[in-house]
Amino acid sequence: MKTQDLIRLGVPQGAALKSGMEFIVNFIGQGGEPARLEEELGAIIATPEAFLGDPLREVFARDLYAPAYKQRDELAPWRQWGSGLEAEAVKQMASACALPVSVAGALMPDAHVGYGLPIGGVLATEGCVIPYAVGVDIACRMRLTVYDRKASFIAGQKDRLANIIEDETRFGMGCEFKNRREHDVMDEDWNVSPITRRHKDKAWAQLGTSGSGNHFVEFGAFDVNAEQSAALKESGFDVPQGEYIALLSHSGSRGAGAQVCQHYSRIAMDRRYDLPKDLKHLAWLTFEEEAGQEYWAAMNLMGRYAAANHALIHKHIAKKVGAHVILDIENHHNFAWKETHVVNGAEREVIVHRKGATPAGAGVLGVIPGSMATPGFVVRGKGNAESLHSASHGAGRVMSRSKAAQSFTWSAVKKQLAAAGVELLSAGIDEVPGVYKDIHGVMAAQTDLVEVLGKFEPRIVKMCPAGEKAED
Incomplete structure (x- = not known):
């Protein structure tokens, strides 16, 4: 033929x-x-x-x-990493690239269906921001702290380390510390938006907490070989070859961030009322609109607030562990950035939305987790232009929470965790390892996006107990 x-x-x-x-x-x-x-x-x-x-x-x-809704002669250019992704997730990415404001896109190998933009979707727009392309959990992010103690320390101190996590973290929808924690982020201007002003006190009450869904705090073993140690040194970190105790956390901007998303998404949907029903979550706000300026300021404040949550978790836990920090790495993976990229042969300032995607500019360090029983990785970005300098944000789900509840039993999962050397303090059955893709396959699909500089193996894991609505 x-x-x-x-x-x-x-x-x-x-x-x-x-x-x-x-x-x-x-x-x-x-x-x-x-x-x-x-x-x-x-x-x-x-x-x-x-x-x-x-x-x-x-x-x-x-x-x-060709999406049903199309205001372009052709879709904005985009590329996909990985194969066998959910058809609906691929369709969502293509539909996003049909928007008149879109200029480029990319779909990561951990992608699955989301609202509007798929999880694992990266979208560059011009002159506007799409609240749901950032996500409900604004500034959901990772932070990894590596201590100057060998990983063998964990086995002999499991009960003590478990107690430290229990004492210094809070999980759940309305969780907060009885004695409020302190951070300079609460001294910032929370009047940038009526929503942040209204929810400042709630945000302070939840400062340093982790919420629900796929959020976690865990101790584990961080392994770095000689070549990776040299690469980390190039990036400014002195981590000799070996295996160390480390702390990994995953959470975002809590209730305040969710309120920011919901408020400005409603405004965007009202303004872009002509979008078809299945694309309403791709509604945008321009920076010429007051609402667009407010959302941008509020989103960035939520980014700093989410970073403060992680900083407090790591600060209080490090103090109780009684060890020195030799490596600290953190990154958002639900956020939007103003960046300069080459589009159609010319450099342009664009808004890059990474909804469940890790920044991976040349030399940029980040953290890509697996599941409670599979490794996560410290990575260094290669600055791939076609991915808009992005990589996956994790392994990616393969099933819904309701299907997970029907598919797994704790008796079987506990055997799997025991075989992996993992002690689970709490979690829902909808977050067990089987609900996620093979992280090794995801990493193999993006070797042109990032290089691995270290591996984290979970050992003591804390997540929100069963029964809470997911905030991720």
Whole structure:
């Protein structure tokens, strides 16, 4: 079959024609029957959205797919990492690139369905910000602290370390410390938005807490080899080869951040009332609008507030551990940044939304976690332009919370955790290892985005107990 045959079947000139020919080669190469080829092609051409998650057909299908809502002559350029992603997540990414304000996008290998933009979706826009492309949990982020004590310290101090986590963390929707914690972030101007002003006291009450959902605080073993040690030294950290005790935390801006998202998303949806129902969560606010300026200021304040939550957790725990810190790394993965990128051959200032994606500019350090029984990684970005300097934010879910409750039992999970050497203090069944993708496969799919500088193995894990609504 030749290109003329594809054109006869309705394939347009351009990327789809090229990927169609590649599909033919792969189909035959994988043992497909030549007699069925035209039937296969016809099915993909007729309903490309049905094949967006199919490893063999998704590239051709994506080049054919045209969202129902389209205010551009063609989709903003975007690229996908990893294969076999949820068809709906791929569709959401393509739909986001159909917006008139979009200029580029990328889909990470841990991607799954979200509201508007998929989790693991990266979207660059011009002159505007999309609240739901940042996410409900504004500035959800990671922080890793490595101490100057060998990881063997954990085995002999498990009970003590578990008690430290229990004493110095709080989990749950309305959780707070009886005696409020102190941080300079509460001295900042919380009047940048009526929402931050209204929720300042609530934010102070929740300062230093972790919330619910996939948020966690855990002790573990951080391993670094000689080559990674040298790379960390290049980045300004002196961590000799070895295995150390470390603390890893994951959470965001708590109730105040959620209120900021909900308020400004409603305004954006009202302003962009002409968006189809299935795209309403992609509604944007321009920076010419007062609401857009307020949201931007509030989002950045929530970023500093989320960082303060982590800083307090790590400060209080480090004090009780009684060890020196030799490495501290942190990063947002639900946020938007003003950055300069090359788009259509020219440098432009754009707003890069990373919804469940880690910043991975050249030389930028970050943390990509796995699950409660699989490793996380310290990474250094390679500055890949096509990914908009981004990488995955974790392993990514493979099932809903309700399906997880039907699929797993604690008796089986506890055996898995014991085999992995993990002590679980609390968590819901919807956060067990089986609800996540294989983190090693995710990392293998993004070797052109980041290099690994160290590995973290969980040992003592604390998450929100079962029964709480997820805030992630």
